[in-house]
Amino acid sequence: LPEVEVICQGLQPLVVGKAIVSAGCSGQRLRTFQGRLTGWDLEGETVQAVCRRSKHLILVLSRSMLGLHLGMSGQLIWRAHNEPMPIHTHLWLYFSGHRLDYVDPRRFGDLKRLERPAGLSAGELVAGLMQGDWDAWLSPGPLGAEPLAQGFSADLLFQASRGVQQAIKPWLMRGHVMVGVGNIYASEALYAAGIHPNRPAGRLSRARYARL
Incomplete structure (x- = not known):
């Protein structure tokens, strides 16, 4: 993106x-x-x-x-x-x-x-x-929110991730919740936020999503 x-x-x-x-x-x-x-x-x-x-x-x-x-x-x-x-x-x-x-x-x-x-x-x-x-x-599949748009927030990611068992990195890269994040940006952002890429998206706290 x-x-x-x-x-x-x-x-x-x-x-x-x-x-x-x-x-x-x-x-x-x-x-x-x-x-x-x-x-x-x-x-x-x-x-x-x-x-x-x-x-x-x-x-x-x-x-x-x-x-x-x-x-x-x-x-x-x-x-x-x-x-x-x-x-x-x-x-x-x-x-x-x-x-x-x-x-x-x-x-x-x-x-x-x-x-x-x-x-x-x-x-x-x-x-x-x-x-x-x-x-x-x-796109053949659904497209998520624009991370550069007004109104995009950590709360949007937190709410969308509830109950999700998929690892956070591939979940971010799917593009159905948030668009434009590829392999490199997902890896760098998770590293900077101190989040293991294999951790289930649904097990991250609101504070973790705020850091992300």
Whole structure:
């Protein structure tokens, strides 16, 4: 999650307000993406907002929403439009004078598009995305609370963990209670809080969750 949030914040001033001149893809499949942009009609779309939900990056366009998951090795690279395209580039979006490349050597990431609902502004769509209104589109499983969002608290974790026998580390990483925590962040946070990663989540006190 921290890496995707940094990418999101870095991408916003580069693409928001800019129109996509043309788009293309490698033809190779990703996790659910079939390697085709047939029917996506991205040319002429304007980027109205860039946001993040869990580990998913979302481009809110004028007619649709484009969801990207970087997986283990994915990168988004902003470069001059005439620079050579690197190997393993699976999506490219041309803007005036620049190109946005999605590069993923291991192809563990994903791309998906959703027709934009009528009557909702870009701001309303971003708010809905952050509240989980579009989670079923982004993820096959439920997505939990955003740890960077207002209102997130230790009490939320404490209450959700009652009766849970699963070890705390994999429970945190599942993403159904709190999103965006992977192996490294779970290990470091538990170590810093003095919590053994194999301890059942339901046996931690409220004070322990506050430290976590």
